[in-house]
Amino acid sequence: MDFTLPKEYQMLQRTLREFVESELAPVARDTDRLERQTDANIRKLGQMGMLGMPFPQKYGGAGAGELGYCLLMEEVSRVDSSTCTIIGAHIGIGAMTIYLDGNEEQKQKYLVPAARGEMLAAFALTEPGAGSDAASIRTTAVRKGDEYILNGSKIWITNGPTAGVLTVFAVTDKALGARGGVTAFLVEPTFEGFSVGKLYDKMGIRGSGTAEIIMQDCRVPKQNVLGKVGLGFVTAMKTLDGGRLGLGAGSLGGASAALDDLIAYAKRKLACGPHGRMEALAHQQYVQWAVADIAADLYALRQMVYHCAWLCDRGEKFSQQSAIVKMFGSDIAGRTIERVQQIMGQDGVMVGSNIERGMRDERISRIFEGTNEIQRTVIAGEIFKQVGIRL
Amino acid sequence: MKVFAIITPIPVERVRVVGGQLDFGAAGRIDPTSRAALVLALGLSDDVTALAVAGLFSDDALHEALAYGAKRAIAIDNADAGKVSDSLFDAHLLNKAIHELAGDEAAVVFCGTGDDSLSPGVSNPVGAAIAGPTYMEYIGGVESVKTDGHRLTINARQGDTLLTLKDESDENTPGVSWVLGVSDVAIGAHTLPGAGGIINAYREGTVETMSVGIKEIEPKITLNQLAPAPKREGPELLTDPPTEAAAALVEMLRARAVI
Numbered sequence: 081m082d083f084t085l086p087k088e089y090q091m092l093q094r095t096l097r098e099f100v101e102s103e104l105a106p107v108a109r110d111t112d113r114l115e116r117q118t119d120a121n122i123r124k125l126g127q128m129g130m131l132g133m134p135f136p137q138k139y140g141g142a143g144a145g146e147l148g149y150c151l152l153m154e155e156v157s158r159v160d161s162s163t164c165t166i167i168g169a170h171i172g173i174g175a176m177t178i179y180l181d182g183n184e185e186q187k188q189k190y191l192v193p194a195a196r197g198e199m200l201a202a203f204a205l206t207e208p209g210a211g212s213d214a215a216s217i218r219t220t221a222v223r224k225g226d227e228y229i230l231n232g233s234k235i236w237i238t239n240g241p242t243a244g245v246l247t248v249f250a251v252t253d254k255a256l257g258a259r260g261g262v263t264a265f266l267v268e269p270t271f272e273g274f275s276v277g278k279l280y281d282k283m284g285i286r287g288s289g290t291a292e293i294i295m296q297d298c299r300v301p302k303q304n305v306l307g308k309v310g311l312g313f314v315t316a317m318k319t320l321d322g323g324r325l326g327l328g329a330g331s332l333g334g335a336s337a338a339l340d341d342l343i344a345y346a347k348r349k350l351a352c353g354p355h356g357r358m359e360a361l362a363h364q365q366y367v368q369w370a371v372a373d374i375a376a377d378l379y380a381l382r383q384m385v386y387h388c389a390w391l392c393d394r395g396e397k398f399s400q401q402s403a404i405v406k407m408f409g410s411d412i413a414g415r416t417i418e419r420v421q422q423i424m425g426q427d428g429v430m431v432g433s434n435i436e437r438g439m440r441d442e443r444i445s446r447i448f449e450g451t452n453e454i455q456r457t458v459i460a461g462e463i464f465k466q467v468g469i470r471l
Numbered sequence: 472m473k474v475f476a477i478i479t480p481i482p483v484e485r486v487r488v489v490g491g492q493l494d495f496g497a498a499g500r501i502d503p504t505s506r507a508a509l510v511l512a513l514g515l516s517d518d519v520t521a522l523a524v525a526g527l528f529s530d531d532a533l534h535e536a537l538a539y540g541a542k543r544a545i546a547i548d549n550a551d552a553g554k555v556s557d558s559l560f561d562a563h564l565l566n567k568a569i570h571e572l573a574g575d576e577a578a579v580v581f582c583g584t585g586d587d588s589l590s591p592g593v594s595n596p597v598g599a600a601i602a603g604p605t606y607m608e609y610i611g612g613v614e615s616v617k618t619d620g621h622r623l624t625i626n627a628r629q630g631d632t633l634l635t636l637k638d639e640s641d642e643n644t645p646g647v648s649w650v651l652g653v654s655d656v657a658i659g660a661h662t663l664p665g666a667g668g669i670i671n672a673y674r675e676g677t678v679e680t681m682s683v684g685i686k687e688i689e690p691k692i693t694l695n696q697l698a699p700a701p702k703r704e705g706p707e708l709l710t711d712p713p714t715e716a717a718a719a720l721v722e723m724l725r726a727r728a729v730i
């Protein structure tokens with residue numbers, strides 16, 4: 081058993097860190113404050129091959145697989161969760177649907193430019209009344225000649241305002257519902273009947289655009305059916321497996337950055353010690369224990385993330401593991417940031433500080449791509465399935 | 472014209488003293504001035520050969536050069552001598568290798584001059600010494616280089632002055648071979664290898680090895696022959712073989728809380 085990252089991934093990790101620190105960190109605060117990542121940075125991410133990280137090079141990707149994607153999410157979220165969210169929606173759930181189930185023509189038309197960063201991708205499943213219960217979506221798609229006519233709206237769609245292609249899930253057979261009646265479509269924002277609705281004003285990841293998208297008699301060519309008619313829900317679920325792993329990697333990065341901040345703070349900040357002397361906060365036992373607890377959590381999470389990526393890259397089933405990574409990772413990131421913020425006192429609540437932004441950003445990771453309650457349901461479901469009980 | 476970039480490897484981690492031994496960590500990378508040199512080389516030609524003297528981390532650093540876009544990466548091995556090596560020795564090896572690889576063509580060799588503030592005592596500048604033994608011209612402080620396909624125009628900063636050098640040789644005469652020293656780390660600072668380049672550097676790229684023989688400059692004298700050991704208190708001459716002497720020095724410095 082060899083747990084060392086292969087050399088190419090070590091170099092990738094180093095390069096990512098250098099890129100992120102030199103290009104994203106200096107503008108991370110503005111990305112949050114101005115509520116958008118700059119086109120220039122998206123372009124740079126594309127030029128570096130990051131927006132196609134896991135995909136094969138023949139489709140414009142870097143060929144770095146899920147492990148490369150996890151390293152990317154980890155490093156980016158160390159400094160900027162907004163950009164991490166843009167990347168997650170673009171690669172992890174948007175373009176990934178095309179890679180997993182697209183035909184060759186669709187891959188050339190949509191995956192290649194998406195992987196090169198020439199356009200962003202998005203994943204549109206959630207609807208009013210169909211969040212956790214994604215199987216009850218109501219958007220319809222009706223075949224009319226060589227086209228499908230889509231009607232309905234999707235809410236909370238990351239990259240909704242900026243994507244060049246969106247994977248939209250719609251009901252093609254109401255009677256069958258999620259079991260054979262949902263189909264995935266590749267929708268371009270220029271298609272007739274497509275529009276972007278309201279933009280959401282979120283507490284965190286404010287630099288990533290989230291919007292409602294509306295399809296009113298939206299005309300989608302039949303060639304844009306992604307995968308097989310009726311199997312869209314399968315596409316959505318298997319895509320979310322990888323997406324959740326990426327979110328776990330993002331939580332790892334966010335929590336690691338919080339620990340780094342805590343260590344630096346504990347070294348710098350003076351407080352009155354037990355003998356009445358001013359000494360670095362690091363000498364306080366409650367700070368030491370916090371550092372130790374967080375380090376232990378991160379050690380466990382890092383192993384989980386890389387192991388789950390390894391399972392995925394070997395082509396093994398990893399639904400249960402990715403749900404664990406997403407749930408455990410986002411829970412850990414939440415409690416880490418909360419604890420660090422408490423130790424940092426007033427410095428931790430200053431608007432614009434990394435920890436204040438981190439606190440707002442990370443909150444959402446326990447909600448999207450399936451709330452942590454839903455992850456627990458998925459995990460328990462997988463476990464009980466093995467003993468013959470279907471939940 | 473054959474374009475080369477000399478790659479000096481440095482450790483990724485900060486060098487630490489562990490149990491009285493220097494621990495360089497598990498991985499290496501290109502030193503920042505070598506990276507600047509490589510970036511200038513790649514700006515001049517898309518057929519750059521990266522060269523490093525074989526040793527600790529040369530494989531890592533040469534793979535990194537491939538990731539940046541070097542066409543070939545070659546670790547130069549000393550076919551004859553033992554493991555002892557220093558800057559001058561490395562320069563001789565590289566000079567010989569360049570000579571062999573360039574053949575009749577003029578060579579343009581980009582070489583980082585090392586930045587002691589970034590990698591104290593570790594980077595190993597060899598620039599001028601490479602040019603030294605034979606037919607090449609050396610200039611340091613190089614900031615940019617252009618070519619019309621045959622002749623070079625070199626901009627180099629010497630103190631406060633920006634010099635422009637033009638190779639005036641005509642089409643019928645062989646161009647001058649240059650060693651160009653690069654010390655401005657800002658040149659490579661915003662250039663990073665792409666993700667795909669990194670993956671390919673390991674999965675498809677190979678670091679070649681080339682053996683070059685130079686017996687004659689093998690060090691012939693050992694340190695303790697230079698001077699008799701002083702009898703008096705105070706400065707102490709370490710007469711052990713180099714590895715033990717270094718370990719003893721580390722112990723002494725630690726005992727005196729210098730490190």
Ligand SMILES: Cc1cc2nc3c(=O)[nH]c(=O)nc-3n(C[C@H](O)[C@H](O)[C@H](O)COP(=O)(O)OP(=O)(O)OC[C@H]3O[C@@H](n4cnc5c(N)ncnc54)[C@H](O)[C@@H]3O)c2cc1C
Pocket residue numbers: 169203204205206210211212213235236237238239282290444447448449450451452453454457
């Ligand atoms: C910032 C952001 C970005 C998003 N981006 C996208 C996107 O790009 N594409 C997309 O399709 N969607 C996106 N979403 C939607 C997201 O996936 C949903 O918000 C999420 O699935 C939860 O759905 P909901 O908000 O409707 O909560 P609900 O489903 O209404 O749940 C409310 C509460 O009830 C709990 N609950 C619900 N059902 C169960 C159950 N069966 N058992 C136990 N507890 C349960 C939930 O855990 C939660 O606590 C995004 C959301 C946010 C906030």
